[in-house]
Amino acid sequence: MNLMEPILPSYLDQSDAVRERFERIRQRETILEVRKLGKRYRSPQGEVEALRGIDFSVRRREFVCVIGPSGCGKSTLIRILAGLDKHTSGEALLDGKPITGPGQDRGMVFQGYSLFPWLTVKKNVMFGPHMKGEGNDQAERDAQLWLELVGLEKFADAYPHQLSGGMRQRVAIARALVNQPRILLMDEPFGALDAQTRAKMQSHLIDIWRNIDVTVLFITHDLDEAIYLADRILVLKAHPGEVQEVIEVPVPRPRTPGQFNSPEFRATKARLEALIHPAPEPLPEDEQAVKPHMIRFTDVHDNVE
Amino acid sequence: MNMIANWFGGSADVDARRRALLGIGSFLLPLLAWCLISYTPFIWHPKVLVTDPGGVDYFQVDMRVDKAMFKEEVANMQQAHLALPQGQPSNPIYLPAPDEVAKAFYNGFVNPPSNTDVPSMPASLWHSIQIIFWGFLLSSLIGVPLGILSGTYATLGRLNEPFIEFFRYLPAPAFGALAVAILGIYNGPKIAIIVIGTLFQQVLIIANTTRKLETTLIEAARTLGSKNLKLLTKVVVPGILPDLYRDQRILLGWAWTYLIVAELIGTSSGITWFITQQARYQHFDNVYAAIMTIGLIGFGSDLILARLGRRLFPWDRTQDRQ
Numbered sequence: 225m226n227l228m229e230p231i232l233p234s235y236l237d238q239s240d241a242v243r244e245r246f247e248r249i250r251q252r253e254t255i256l257e258v259r260k261l262g263k264r265y266r267s268p269q270g271e272v273e274a275l276r277g278i279d280f281s282v283r284r285r286e287f288v289c290v291i292g293p294s295g296c297g298k299s300t301l302i303r304i305l306a307g308l309d310k311h312t313s314g315e316a317l318l319d320g321k322p323i324t325g326p327g328q329d330r331g332m333v334f335q336g337y338s339l340f341p342w343l344t345v346k347k348n349v350m351f352g353p354h355m356k357g358e359g360n361d362q363a364e365r366d367a368q369l370w371l372e373l374v375g376l377e378k379f380a381d382a383y384p385h386q387l388s389g390g391m392r393q394r395v396a397i398a399r400a401l402v403n404q405p406r407i408l409l410m411d412e413p414f415g416a417l418d419a420q421t422r423a424k425m426q427s428h429l430i431d432i433w434r435n436i437d438v439t440v441l442f443i444t445h446d447l448d449e450a451i452y453l454a455d456r457i458l459v460l461k462a463h464p465g466e467v468q469e470v471i472e473v474p475v476p477r478p479r480t481p482g483q484f485n486s487p488e489f490r491a492t493k494a495r496l497e498a499l500i501h502p503a504p505e506p507l508p509e510d511e512q513a514v515k516p517h518m519i520r521f522t523d524v525h526d527n528v529e
Numbered sequence: 530m531n532m533i534a535n536w537f538g539g540s541a542d543v544d545a546r547r548r549a550l551l552g553i554g555s556f557l558l559p560l561l562a563w564c565l566i567s568y569t570p571f572i573w574h575p576k577v578l579v580t581d582p583g584g585v586d587y588f589q590v591d592m593r594v595d596k597a598m599f600k601e602e603v604a605n606m607q608q609a610h611l612a613l614p615q616g617q618p619s620n621p622i623y624l625p626a627p628d629e630v631a632k633a634f635y636n637g638f639v640n641p642p643s644n645t646d647v648p649s650m651p652a653s654l655w656h657s658i659q660i661i662f663w664g665f666l667l668s669s670l671i672g673v674p675l676g677i678l679s680g681t682y683a684t685l686g687r688l689n690e691p692f693i694e695f696f697r698y699l700p701a702p703a704f705g706a707l708a709v710a711i712l713g714i715y716n717g718p719k720i721a722i723i724v725i726g727t728l729f730q731q732v733l734i735i736a737n738t739t740r741k742l743e744t745t746l747i748e749a750a751r752t753l754g755s756k757n758l759k760l761l762t763k764v765v766v767p768g769i770l771p772d773l774y775r776d777q778r779i780l781l782g783w784a785w786t787y788l789i790v791a792e793l794i795g796t797s798s799g800i801t802w803f804i805t806q807q808a809r810y811q812h813f814d815n816v817y818a819a820i821m822t823i824g825l826i827g828f829g830s831d832l833i834l835a836r837l838g839r840r841l842f843p844w845d846r847t848q849d850r851q
């Protein structure tokens with residue numbers, strides 16, 4: 225550690241404003257409650273325990289990030305909450321009612337492009353309202369509104385393949401929000417974007433979240449992204465996937481990219497790093513088997529560094 | 530974007546023109562070879578076309594005899610001091626020259642024969658096209674829905690696919706006699722053979738195409754509130770439509786390959802009857818013209834369908850490769 229650096233505050237220290245904010249959040253009603261949730265996959269190689277005893281709850285309009293090493297069960301968790309997978313033990317409640325399958329009360333944004341390629345941007349957004357049984361006019365008005373919110377009204381008649389990665393994820397967000405879900409579930413939605421686009425999308429997502437009544441559960445493996453976005457961060461560990469710690473992010477709101485260097489931010493990041501990379505993870509077997517043997521093919525004096 | 534083509538060099542815009550040129554070349558090269566064989570006497574020409582029999586009693590004008598035999602007869606006539614036979618090198622009768630085939634092609638369509646015993650080429654072709662149409666339509670009416678359902682619902686797929694997998698190895702022509710016994714000797718059994726030849730492949734191919742639909746799309750649709758029939762009609766079907774269309778184009782090509790056997794069943798009919806009749810009279814120029822017409826119709830209709838596909842499915846990126 226650099227001696228010139230001031231000693232970081234603890235990530236547990238919260239300014240009065242931040243503490244009050246968490247107080248206020250705790251006053252709100254619980255939207256999502258997960259109790260002793262477990263998931264075992266049966267595969268030809270045997271049973272995999274993807275999740276074990278997951279316990280947490282999310283309050284209304286809270287922004288919760290889930291972070292953890294790859295393979296710790298983040299996707300499994302969010303897919304159970306979306307109703308796409310079934311848990312094998314415990315329970316997951318939305319507004320007090322057990323989750324049994326997918327429903328319009330939960331919106332989902334996937335990492336990969338999940339837009340319907342045969343529908344234009346507007347028709348993609350109209351898909352949910354149509355499924356609800358809304359008429360064409362009403363669905364179109366709704367779609368228009370949400371496309372304006374994500375800034376894509378000019379692309380309403382474009383096909384998804386004509387859009388950039390960032391724009392596609394904006395459409396995916398609009399498509400999920402048009403159903404006015406109680407909670408927006410996002411599985412590494414910006415993971416495939418370049419750094420600049422990702423930063424833009426993060427700010428945009430915060431803007432959306434500030435302006436509409438929606439709760440967000442956001443999965444990421446990017447520590448900065450988690451701290452920048454979240455009220456609380458659920459840190460998972462792998463094999464089996466368990467909650468390691470739930471961190472209340474001490475960085476005050478409104479968040480700005482300038483805060484990336486603030487002491488609270490760095491303290492939180494240091495804690496996350498300590499939790500997530502305690503020891504170098506053993507490489508998977510096939511990676512271990514790869515041992516390049518470097519041979520010099522150029523002139524010995526022809527050095528590049 | 531075609532990865533393999535790119536590894537071997539060539540950028541996209543140069544490719545478009547070069548591809549067109551190569552495409553034309555792929556037709557010109559065999560044509561050139563055919564011209565060379567037909568018009569340059571020293572390349573092959575194993576026969577001699579008799580123009581004047583001279584003193585040879587069994588020679589006739591327009592008779593094709595082996596070169597060696599012709600030489601022998603010339604020598605014989607020289608010895609016997611009789612008139613020498615005249616002739617020119619020629620190819621066997623089963624290899625007419627391009628211009629002869631072109632003339633036959635033209636005559637086949639412009640001056641169909643007045644003789645009612647001999648079928649005309651347009652009428653024969655039209656009959657064949659109708660057989661293909663009805664055979665393919667019937668097969669698709671069963672095969673497309675069954676394929677989509679088998680690909681969507683694993684249980685249904687497991688219930689019928691093993692049997693279909695077995696059945697598709699049974700050669701369709703083997704059912705010819707059975708089809709005649711059941712459906713008579715006219716168009717029924719012919720259409721049945723096209724159906725038997727196409728249907729089983731169709732179910733398997735379309736089921737497979739359906740299974741390849743991105744699961745994320747189905748999951749996204751489910752989180753947006755669609756299920757059961759809506760999921761099938763609003764997501765699965767539109768999602769696979771461009772690939773389904775491509776499959777159908779390939780299957781239609783297969784249906785054509787069953788045409789000839791189908792038309793030999795019962796009373797011979799259509800283009801097959803035309804070809805066998807013409808071959809019997811040794812009008813090989815007509816035979817070639819008819820075979821090529823089948824090729825042109827198949828290839829041409831596929832080109833048109835490919836164009837149409839690009840219009841129908843503007844979102845389909847895989848078509849850029851074609």
Ligand SMILES: Nc1ncnc2c1ncn2[C@@H]1O[C@H](COP(=O)(O)OP(=O)(O)O)[C@@H](O)[C@H]1O
Pocket residue numbers: 265266267272273274292293294295296297298299300301
């Ligand atoms: N369908 C499945 N069948 C068997 N094992 C699975 C399946 N899906 C995920 N897993 C296993 O569950 C664990 C968690 O996976 P996942 O939730 O995708 O992790 P993450 O999203 O955090 O990378 C992994 O070990 C993975 O191999």
Ligand SMILES: [Mg+2]
Pocket residue numbers: 298299
């Ligand atoms: Mg994942």
